Amino acid sequence: MTRADRPSVLHRPSHGGVLAPAQAPPFLTIEHLSEKTLDVPVTPAGLSTAAKAKLVLQSGGRTLAGLVFVWLMIRLVPVNPHLNLAIPIVLMCVMIAAYAWYFKLQLRRIHTAQYPQVQATEALILVVAMFLAIFSVTYYTMSLATPKGFSEPLDQFSAFYFAVTVLATVGFGDITPVSIPARSVAMLQMGFDIAFIAVAVRIVSGTANKVLENRQRSANE
Numbered sequence: 435m436t437r438a439d440r441p442s443v444l445h446r447p448s449h450g451g452v453l454a455p456a457q458a459p460p461f462l463t464i465e466h467l468s469e470k471t472l473d474v475p476v477t478p479a480g481l482s483t484a485a486k487a488k489l490v491l492q493s494g495g496r497t498l499a500g501l502v503f504v505w506l507m508i509r510l511v512p513v514n515p516h517l518n519l520a521i522p523i524v525l526m527c528v529m530i531a532a533y534a535w536y537f538k539l540q541l542r543r544i545h546t547a548q549y550p551q552v553q554a555t556e557a558l559i560l561v562v563a564m565f566l567a568i569f570s571v572t573y574y575t576m577s578l579a580t581p582k583g584f585s586e587p588l589d590q591f592s593a594f595y596f597a598v599t600v601l602a603t604v605g606f607g608d609i610t611p612v613s614i615p616a617r618s619v620a621m622l623q624m625g626f627d628i629a630f631i632a633v634a635v636r637i638v639s640g641t642a643n644k645v646l647e648n649r650q651r652s653a654n655e
Contacts, residue, residue, distance in 0.1 A: 493552050500560040504567050507532075508590050511571055526571050533564045537634075544641045554642035561634055566601060569623045570594035576616055583613035601627050 507529060540557035547553035573584070574593035581587045586609060588596065596609045600623050611617040 489549065489552065493556055497556050497559050500556075501563055504560070504563045508567050508570060508574075508594060511574055511590060526568065526575070529564070529568050529571065533561075533568060536564060537561055540638070541641055544638070545645055547645075550642040550645040554638045557638050558635065561638070562601075565626075565630055565634075566594060566597045569600070569619070570597040572619055573597060573616070576619065580613060580615070583611065583616040585610045585612055597623065600624060603627075 540553070540561065544550050544553045544557065570590070570593040573596055574588050574590055576583050577588035577593065584596075586592075588609070592609060599606060599609070600620055603624075611620045
C-alpha cells in the first residue's frame with residue numbers, strides 16, 4: 435500500500451455536510467508519529483552558538499549526575515571486612531541487574547531523543563562507567579576478603595582505578611593481581627572488555643544512526 439492509498443484519519447466537514455479528508459499538517463503523518471519525529475533539527479549542526487552551549491551544558495549535567503550515581507553505588511559497599519559477605523554479593527547482583535535495565539533504558543531514550551547522537555554519547559559514557567563499577571566492586575570485595583590477593587590492599591577508589599587500567603590495557607604496575615582468583619577476575623574483565631567495547635559501541639551508535647535515517651526518510655516522503 436502506497437502513502438496515497440492510506441486512509442486519512444483527519445477529517446473536516448464539507449459544505450454539503452459530508453466529511454471529507456483534510457490535508458495532514460506537516461510532521462503529523464503516520465510515519466512521523468510512529469517515529470516521534472520532532473519539527474526540529476536532529477543534529478546540533480544547525481543550532482546557534484548559544485543553543486549549542488546550552489545543549490552541551492545540559493548533556494554534561496546529565497552525564498555528571500549519572501557518574502555521581504554510579505560512584506554512590508560503589509560507596510555502598512561495606513568498608514568493614516568483618517561484615518556479612520552476602521551484602522556486597524547482593525549489591526553486585528543488584529548492580530548487574532541495574533546495568534541491564536539501564537542499557538535498555540538508554541536505547542529507548544535514543545529512539546525518542548531530540549538529538550539521538552548526543553543521547554548516544556551520554557549513554558556510552560554512563561554504560562562504560564557502570565561496567566567498570568561492577569568489576570571495581572568485585573576487586574574491592576576480593577581485597578577485603580583476601581588483602582594479599584593484590585599487590586596492595588584496595589579501597590573503593592583504587593579498585594575502580596585498577597578496573598580502568600585493565601580496561602585501557604595501560605598496565606602501570608602499581609597495582610597488580612597476585613592471587614589466582616584475583617588474576618582470574620582480571621583475565622575475565624580483559625575478555626569482557628574486548629567484547630563490551632565492540633558490542634556496546636556498535637549497538638548504541640547503530641541505534642542512533644538508524645533513528646536519524648528513519649526520521650530523514652520520513653521527512654522526505
